[in-house]
Amino acid sequence: MAVVLAYGGGTNSTALCIEAVKRGLPIDLIVFADTGRRDAEMPETYRYIDQFSDWLVRHGYPPITVVRSATMGGETLEENCLRMGRLPSKAYGFKSCSDRWKVRPCWAEIKRLGMDGGIYIRGIDADESHRCRRADPKPGWSACFALVDWMLGRQECADVIVGVGLPLPGKSACFYCPAGGPSEVADLWETHPPMFERGLMIEAVAKANGGLRGRVRGLGLDFGWGEVDRSMRRQEALPWSRGSEDSCGCYDGARRADIALAPDYCGTFDVQIEVGPGGEWPLARDWRRSTGPGRQQSLFGTD
Numbered sequence: 001m002a003v004v005l006a007y008g009g010g011t012n013s014t015a016l017c018i019e020a021v022k023r024g025l026p027i028d029l030i031v032f033a034d035t036g037r038r039d040a041e042m043p044e045t046y047r048y049i050d051q052f053s054d055w056l057v058r059h060g061y062p063p064i065t066v067v068r069s070a071t072m073g074g075e076t077l078e079e080n081c082l083r084m085g086r087l088p089s090k091a092y093g094f095k096s097c098s099d100r101w102k103v104r105p106c107w108a109e110i111k112r113l114g115m116d117g118g119i120y121i122r123g124i125d126a127d128e129s130h131r132c133r134r135a136d137p138k139p140g141w142s143a144c145f146a147l148v149d150w151m152l153g154r155q156e157c158a159d160v161i162v163g164v165g166l167p168l169p170g171k172s173a174c175f176y177c178p179a180g181g182p183s184e185v186a187d188l189w190e191t192h193p194p195m196f197e198r199g200l201m202i203e204a205v206a207k208a209n210g211g212l213r214g215r216v217r218g219l220g221l222d223f224g225w226g227e228v229d230r231s232m233r234r235q236e237a238l239p240w241s242r243g244s245e246d247s248c249g250c251y252d253g254a255r256r257a258d259i260a261l262a263p264d265y266c267g268t269f270d271v272q273i274e275v276g277p278g279g280e281w282p283l284a285r286d287w288r289r290s291t292g293p294g295r296q297q298s299l300f301g302t303d
């Protein structure tokens with residue numbers, strides 16, 4: 001039975017890996033899906049993944065395996081948006097960008113390795129247990145949301161990382177994700193201008209092709225990156241947005257303050273911790289919530 005951990009590159013799944021080491025829980029594969037070619041996330045995210053992967057190996061765990069979509073000749077999500085003249089599907093209320101560029105490449109790798117069943121662990125934290133909807137991800141695979149079982153919310157996940165002396169990774173997502181709010185986009189404008197320009201290009205091409213429609217005003221969903229650009233140049237207030245707290249299946253959260261601060265966090269990967277005695281991963285199907293006297297209900301749908 002294989003144990004696979006879906007690593008998102010953010011605070012939650014980093015804390016999940018660290019807890020696995022501290023408890024000595026087994027992992028056969030740690031997989032991270034890159035929607036680009038080391039250019040879809042913040043550069044510091046890729047650096048973090050490289051260093052954290054080495055840290056895991058030094059503790060006897062597998063390295064982080066980076067996978068990418070192989071469909072359409074390995075076209076990245078950004079290339080697909082530019083070719084099709086549309087925004088990532090998240091902007092239109094769908095999750096196919098997450099599914100095609102994140103979820104499917106992970107399962108393709110699992111299949112390639114001949115793993116035909118086991119435990120599939122995701123880094124959804126205890127503050128967002130509403131995202132733990134499905135029981136098992138595929139036949140033969142048991143879902144595991146260990147952070148929820150361990151009652152580790154967003155703050156506790158950051159504490160786990162800092163507690164062992166590692167730097168915080170911040171949030172992980174495509175830098176052009178439509179779920180990013182105006183302040184995040186403004187941070188990008190300031191810190192990574194070439195990446196901001198690439199987002200503007202996605203928006204401009206989509207606009208020229210009729211990809212902005214209905215409530216979709218731009219790459220920010222209910223605001224345009226062009227509006228942020230104007231606001232920043234004129235030093236005016238940022239556009240208002242309803243915001244999108246929980247972005248997609250590939251979202252790996254961080255505390256709000258960590259998002260802009262991540263590159264500045266001090267810390268070293270040169271720390272060694274004791275590997276725990278071992279044990280079993282908690283399975284979602286075993287997790288029940290009491291909803292009244294004598295009544296138990298699964299939080300994760302049907303078994």
Ligand code: SF4
Binds near residue numbers: 035097102178179
């Ligand atoms: S991070 Fe956003 S843009 Fe990237 S795959 Fe997920 S929903 Fe789509």
